[in-house]
Amino acid sequence: MSIHLLPPEVASQIAAGEVVERPASVVKELLENALDAGARQITISIEGAGRRVVEVDDDGCGIPTDELAMSVARHATSKLFSADDLFSITTLGFRGEALASIGSVARMTITSRPAVQESGGRLRVEAGLSMPVELVGVPIGTSVRVEDLFYNVPARLKFLKAEVTERRQIDSLVTRYALAFPHVRFSLQQESRSALQTSGNGSRREVLASLYGVEIARKMVEVMAKDDSIAITGFISPPTLTRSTRREITFFINGRPVQDASLTAAVVQGYHSLLMVGRYPLAILFLELPPNAVDVNVHPTKAEVRFREPDRLFSAVQRAVRRVLMAYTPVPEITDQLRWSISPRQPDPAWQVNNEGDYPSSLTSGRIPSALNGIQTSAGTPSLPGSRTPLLRLIGQIALTYLVAEGPDGLYLIDQHAAHERVLYEKLMTQQAKAEHGSPGDKRENVIPSQSLLQPVAVEIPPANARLLNDQLPILAHLGFTVEPFGQATFLVRAVPALLAKLDPTAALRVLVEDFEEDETPLQTEIEARIIARICKRAAVKAGQVLSPEEQRALLTDLEACVSPRTCPHGRPTMIHLSVDLLERQFGRKGAR
Ligand code: ADP
Numbered sequence: 001m002s003i004h005l006l007p008p009e010v011a012s013q014i015a016a017g018e019v020v021e022r023p024a025s026v027v028k029e030l031l032e033n034a035l036d037a038g039a040r041q042i043t044i045s046i047e048g049a050g051r052r053v054v055e056v057d058d059d060g061c062g063i064p065t066d067e068l069a070m071s072v073a074r075h076a077t078s079k080l081f082s083a084d085d086l087f088s089i090t091t092l093g094f095r096g097e098a099l100a101s102i103g104s105v106a107r108m109t110i111t112s113r114p115a116v117q118e119s120g121g122r123l124r125v126e127a128g129l130s131m132p133v134e135l136v137g138v139p140i141g142t143s144v145r146v147e148d149l150f151y152n153v154p155a156r157l158k159f160l161k162a163e164v165t166e167r168r169q170i171d172s173l174v175t176r177y178a179l180a181f182p183h184v185r186f187s188l189q190q191e192s193r194s195a196l197q198t199s200g201n202g203s204r205r206e207v208l209a210s211l212y213g214v215e216i217a218r219k220m221v222e223v224m225a226k227d228d229s230i231a232i233t234g235f236i237s238p239p240t241l242t243r244s245t246r247r248e249i250t251f252f253i254n255g256r257p258v259q260d261a262s263l264t265a266a267v268v269q270g271y272h273s274l275l276m277v278g279r280y281p282l283a284i285l286f287l288e289l290p291p292n293a294v295d296v297n298v299h300p301t302k303a304e305v306r307f308r309e310p311d312r313l314f315s316a317v318q319r320a321v322r323r324v325l326m327a328y329t330p331v332p333e334i335t336d337q338l339r340w341s342i343s344p345r346q347p348d349p350a351w352q353v354n355n356e357g358d359y360p361s362s363l364t365s366g367r368i369p370s371a372l373n374g375i376q377t378s379a380g381t382p383s384l385p386g387s388r389t390p391l392l393r394l395i396g397q398i399a400l401t402y403l404v405a406e407g408p409d410g411l412y413l414i415d416q417h418a419a420h421e422r423v424l425y426e427k428l429m430t431q432q433a434k435a436e437h438g439s440p441g442d443k444r445e446n447v448i449p450s451q452s453l454l455q456p457v458a459v460e461i462p463p464a465n466a467r468l469l470n471d472q473l474p475i476l477a478h479l480g481f482t483v484e485p486f487g488q489a490t491f492l493v494r495a496v497p498a499l500l501a502k503l504d505p506t507a508a509l510r511v512l513v514e515d516f517e518e519d520e521t522p523l524q525t526e527i528e529a530r531i532i533a534r535i536c537k538r539a540a541v542k543a544g545q546v547l548s549p550e551e552q553r554a555l556l557t558d559l560e561a562c563v564s565p566r567t568c569p570h571g572r573p574t575m576i577h578l579s580v581d582l583l584e585r586q587f588g589r590k591g592a593r
C-alpha cells in the first residue's frame with residue numbers, strides 16, 4: 001500500500017476513539033460541558049444503557065446561535081486561547097474535542113439558548129456531518145441529545161460491556177460528579193426511572209448516601225485538611241469498613257475526577273497497620289491545588305494528570321488520612337440491643353419477649369439468644385476525644401484470653417493477643433524509626449537492639465521461598481535479626497530482636513516468607529512494616545495463655561502507651577467497651593426501653 005492521507009471522516013473516527021470509548025464517556029463530556037457552563041441544574045436521561053440515547057440538559061450559559069456550527073468543529077473551544085493557558089485551566093474541558101468526537105460516532109442534536117437571545121438554535125450532526133442550524137423557541141440553557149452511539153462504527157459496538165455494566169458505570173460517574181459539585185442539582189434518569197436525584201443544597205454526605213447507601217454514608221469519616229496551597233476534603237471509611245480492591249478510592253483534583261496510583265497508595269499508607277492485609281478503604285477525596293501545580297493535559301479523557309510536586313502531594317494526602325484516623329478509631333461499643341429484646345429488623349418468633357421483659361420463651365426450649373448480636377464491631381459514633389486508651393484498672397483475666405479492666409467510663413474487655421501484637425508492633429516500629437534517623441556513623445546492622453541466641457538455630461525453608469528470604473536478609477539484619485544462609489535452603493539464626501527474645505526463631509523465619517510472593521513490589525518501608533507486623537503476630541501472647549497479674553498489668557500499661565491502641569496491626573479491634581451508661585440501661589436503672 002502506498003502512503004496516503006486518511007479521509008477526514010476516518011481520521012475523525014480514530015480521534016474520537018480516544019475521547020469516546022463507551023456511553024459513560026459521552027455522559028462525562030456532556031456533564032463537564034454543562035458544569036463549565038455554570039449550570040445549577042443538570043438532567044441526564046439514558047436509554048438503552050446509553051447506546052440508544054444520552055441526553056444532558058442544563059440551565060447554563062448556553063451557546064450563541066452563530067457559534068453553534070463552530071462548537072462541533074475539532075479543536076474548537078471557548079475555554080483556552082494559548083498554550084500558556086494550559087497551566088491555569090479552571091474549566092473541566094479545554095481540548096475542544098468532545099462535541100466533535102461525539103458527533104462523528106453518533107447522531108447528535110444540540111439545542112441551546114444564551115440568556116441574551118430571544119430564541120435558541122438547533123444543530124444536528126450525523127456521523128460528523130452538520131446540517132444547517134435552525135432557530136427554535138427554547139428555555140435558556142443547553143440540551144445535547146446523542147442517539148445511536150457508534151451506529152457507524154460497528155467494531156466499537158462489539159467492545160461495549162453488558163448493559164448492566166454500562167449503566168453502573170454511568171451511575172457511579174454521575175454520582176461522583178454530584179459529590180464534587182454538591183451545589184448543583186443533578187437528576188439522572190435511567191430508562192425513565194430516577195437513578196439519582198440530588199438537592200443541590202451543598203451537602204456532600206447526602207450525596208454520599210446515594211452512592212453507598214445511608215448506612216455506609218453515616219459511617220464515612222470526614223477529612224478536612226489544609227496547608228498553604230493544598231486543601232484536602234472528602235470522606236474516608238473507618239478501618240472497619242473495607243473492600244477487597246482499591247477501586248473505591250476516588251480523587252477529584254480541582255473538581256476533575258482523576259485516577260492516580262500514587263495518590264491511591266498514599267491513602268492506603270494512611271491506614272497503615274489499621275487494615276487487614278488485602279483489604280482497602282473507601283475514599284473520596286477532593287484536592288484543591290493551584291491550577292499551575294497540575295498538568296491536566298496528559299490524557300485525551302483528562303483522567304490522568306501530572307503534578308508539579310508529586311511527593312509533597314503524596315505526603316499531604318497520607319498525613320490527612322492518618323490524622324483523621326488517629327483521631328477517630330473508636331472502641332467498639334456494645335449497643336442497647338444487648339437487652340433481651342428483639343430488634344424490629346429480626347422478627348423471629350423464637351425471640352418473642354413479653355412486655356414485662358421476661359426471658360424469651362425460647363430459653364426454656366434450649367435456644368439462647370446470643371449476646372453477640374448486640375455487639376457492633378463496626379465503628380459507630382466516634383468516641384472522641386482522641387484515640388488513646390484511658391487509664392485502666394486491671395480486674396483480671398477471663399477465658400485465658402481476655403483481660404477485664406475498669407476505665408473512667410465503664411468496663412473494657414481486652415483481647416490479650418491482639419493487644420500484645422499492637423504493643424510489640426509499636427515498640428519495634430519506634431526502635432526502627434529511631435534506627436532510621438540514627439547518627440550517620442551508625443552501622444546499619446543491629447540498629448535495633450538484638451539479642452544473641454545461646455545456640456544458633458538452623459531453620460529449613462521450602463526451597464521456593466529460600467530465595468525470597470535471601471533477598472530479605474539485609475532487611476532482617478536491619479530489624480535486629482542475625483540470619484545467615486547455611487546450605488541450599490537452610491538458614492542459621494544467631495540473634496533476634498531483643499524485644500522478641502521469647503520468639504521461636506523457626507516459626508519467625510517461616511512466617512516471613514509465607515505468601516510474600518504474591519506481592520507486587522512493595523516499598524522498602526512497607527516491607528519492613530509488614531515483616532514487623534507478621535513477626536509481632538507470631539511473638540504475641542496467644543489466646544489461652546495464662547498471664548500472671550504482673551504480665552496482665554504490664555500489657556495494659558504498654559497498651560496505654562500505644563499511639564493506636566484500639567486495633568491490632570492487622571486491623572482487628574483490641575478492645576470492647578461497655579460504658580457505664582450502657583450498664584445502667586442493661587440493669588434497668590435508667591432510660592429503659
Ligand atoms: P471543550 O469543552 O473542551 O471546550 P467541547 O467540544 O466539549 O470542547 O465543547 C466545545 C465548546 O462548545 C465549548 O468550549 C463551549 O463553548 C461550548 N459548549 C459545549 N457544551 C456547552 C454547554 N452545555 N453549555 C454552554 N456551552 C457549551
Ligand code: MG
Nearest residue numbers: 029033093098
Ligand atoms: Mg467539553
